[in-house]
Amino acid sequence: MSRFGLEGKRILITGAAAGIGEAIARNFSEAGARLILVDIDEENGNRVAGAIERDGGLVQFRRLDIGDEPKCRRVAAAVQDQGPLDVLVNNAGIGCVGTLLETEGDDLDRLYRVNVRGAFNLCKAFLPGMIERGRGNIINLASIGGVVAVRDRLAYCVSKFAVVGLTKSIALDHARQGIRCNCICPGRVETPFVAARLKEYADPVTARREMEATQALGRMARPEEIACAARYLASDESAFVTGTDFVIDGGWSAGK
Numbered sequence: 001m002s003r004f005g006l007e008g009k010r011i012l013i014t015g016a017a018a019g020i021g022e023a024i025a026r027n028f029s030e031a032g033a034r035l036i037l038v039d040i041d042e043e044n045g046n047r048v049a050g051a052i053e054r055d056g057g058l059v060q061f062r063r064l065d066i067g068d069e070p071k072c073r074r075v076a077a078a079v080q081d082q083g084p085l086d087v088l089v090n091n092a093g094i095g096c097v098g099t100l101l102e103t104e105g106d107d108l109d110r111l112y113r114v115n116v117r118g119a120f121n122l123c124k125a126f127l128p129g130m131i132e133r134g135r136g137n138i139i140n141l142a143s144i145g146g147v148v149a150v151r152d153r154l155a156y157c158v159s160k161f162a163v164v165g166l167t168k169s170i171a172l173d174h175a176r177q178g179i180r181c182n183c184i185c186p187g188r189v190e191t192p193f194v195a196a197r198l199k200e201y202a203d204p205v206t207a208r209r210e211m212e213a214t215q216a217l218g219r220m221a222r223p224e225e226i227a228c229a230a231r232y233l234a235s236d237e238s239a240f241v242t243g244t245d246f247v248i249d250g251g252w253s254a255g256k
């Protein structure tokens with residue numbers, strides 16, 4: 001196996017139709033992984049899978065709303081009928097701008113359903129099979145907003161702190177059964193997700209400048225820069241890494 005290679009590994013990635021998930025899918029395919037991509041966005045999911053296939057990758061796309069637990073169980077059963085899963089990447093997530101006073105209970109429930117329940121649903125669906133095999137690897141996309149508070153992002157921070165808690169709990173409880181579980185905590189990354197947040201501001205141009213300035217490096221990350229960290233965590237080179245919240249924030253939190 002090549003260095004940081006993923007040859008032969010079966011890997012499921014959620015939210016793979018855009019942004020960081022798409023970058024992870026392309027990176028992992030280049031490393032030799034066999035991919036199952038899931039997303040609610042069927043059109044873009046098929047577009048990403050089609051492009052990977054044309055480049056010679058082994059990939060299938062399935063439509064899945066990760067907030068729907070029975071459907072997660074059904075997809076997990078179908079995936080495991082075809083063979084064991086080596087790595088689960090819980091990447092899909094949604095955001096919302098606002099302080100506590102500007103956040104409705106429904107906003108919190110909406111973010112919790114995808115960001116927390118979604119990852120929980122798939123961990124729960126795949127963990128028994130991984131434990132039975134004595135090995136499994138879970139990578140969750142949290143955020144720098146799961147490590148330090150981010151202004152104006154109450155619901156998002158609540159949900160992402162929970163993702164860090166979910167990650168560390170799984171890592172601790174199941175380490176001796178051969179399971180690793182880590183999360184990645186990016187600062188701002190140039191994706192459709194950030195474009196959607198910017199539209200929520202009255203002055204998107206100023207908001208963008210401010211978003212870039214929060215990183216000490218003075219720019220947002222490219223999705224490919226996050227995918228490289230995911231590749232490391234998915235590879236056997238990271239065999240001793242579990243329970244970590246891998247911060248990749250261009251120095252945002254260095255002074256906090």
Ligand SMILES: NC(=O)c1ccc[n+]([C@@H]2O[C@H](COP(=O)([O-])OP(=O)(O)OC[C@H]3O[C@@H](n4cnc5c(N)ncnc54)[C@H](O)[C@@H]3O)[C@@H](O)[C@H]2O)c1
Nearest residue numbers: 015018019020039040065066092093143188189191192193
């Ligand atoms: N972009 C950033 O600045 C940033 C920073 C830190 C963390 N993150 C996290 O990284 C992850 C990916 O972010 P991104 O910027 O690529 O987002 P994105 O909005 O560009 O892409 C997210 C993908 O998830 C899919 N999705 C949304 N809800 C879903 C559901 N219920 N079931 C299945 N798929 C669903 C969307 O259709 C989309 O394809 C998220 O968890 C996000 O919170 C992003």
